[in-house]
Amino acid sequence: METPYIYIDYEKLIRNIENMAKICRENKVSLKPHFKSHKTLEIAKEQLKRGSIGITTSTLKETKALVKKGINNITLAYPLVSERKIKQYKKLGKESKLSALVLDYQHGLYLNAYFSKVKPCNVWLKINTGLNRLGIEPHKIPSELEKLKNIENIKVVGFLAHGGNSYSGKESLEKVGTYEGQALVAYKKPPLLVSCGSAPTAKWVSKVKEVDEIRPRNYVFYDRTTVSLGVCQKEECALYVKATVIGKYIDRLVIDSGSKTLGLDKGVHGNSNMEGFGVIMENPDLVITRLSEEHGVIEGKSIENIQIGQILTILPNHACPVVNLHDTLYVFLKPINQQVYSDRKRSLR
CATH class of the missing domain: 2.40.37.20 (D-serine dehydratase-like domain)
Known part of the structure; x- marks a missing residue:
């Protein structure tokens, strides 16, 4: 075989998939892993076969590809901004169970114009737990949630965070993961759900009571970063x-x-x-x-x-x-x- 090429050890791949599913079963949380780490339908199917309830995507094109392959429980963990993308998303929603992100009240108003009461947009309110990229601070959840309730055409299904700051190595994984979960759970009221996750924090955030699902990414392969x-x-x-x-x-x-x-x-x-x-x-x-x-x-x-x-x-x-x-x-x-x-x-x- 001509080099360079990617070599994957199948036994390790499946073992990693099964070990993460086991962590979720033991802690009674759902598993909805990211597609972007492998971008491979064969691996997504292995994840679904071994306990994942759905798949998380990072782009609309990924979402479309998975829907075409019959995968119909998908969270698009990236904000929808542009009329063209929103219309494509709405079309995909007719064929599958989709949810997206809402960043704040202003983003909610933006999305509201494209949906309806009959077919609202199911969204996760994005929370910043330390990565300082997208999302509101945890203490702003109550006020932001109250404003979002008044927007007719979107439906908040829960809170979503990504403990990507765990990759910096500046704090212990236990500390980052535990805070990631607790910061969201503190404001959880039924029927709202809590979705957290990254590969480094999965073990810890899944132990936080009232966390409903985790979305780890690179646990299927791991790499030098996760080893370090x-x-x-x-x-x-x-x-x-x-x-x-x-x-x-x-x-x-x-x-x-x-x-x-x-x-x-x-x-x-x-x-x-x-x-x-x-x-x-x-x-x-x-x-x-x-x-x-x-x-x-x-x-x-x-x-x-x-x-x-x-x-x-x-x-x-x-x-x-x-x-x-x-x-x-x-x-x-x-x-x-x-x-x-x-x-x-x-x-x-």
């Missing part, structure tokens, strides 16, 4: 990049994988404390020090042990953008049992 945060062990990672050594010099090796294969991430949401652009599993002491678009440069004391033509296995820093750079995922049950996941939606931004 203590979310998982390196042995649990299911996704790797296979690259070939195409050049060898006294002070460096060159591989056929650059930024268009490995991405340029050195962390997520402020976490940039990793050295290099991935871990070389055959020799973790070697460092991928720099990337061009199609070239990666490796340096280290033991490069003499690596030969031209040798295929290396790289654990990427951040699996999500790596997956988004490839058309096909090569999935291995054992070294000789290979299948291809090609029902990809990576271009659906």
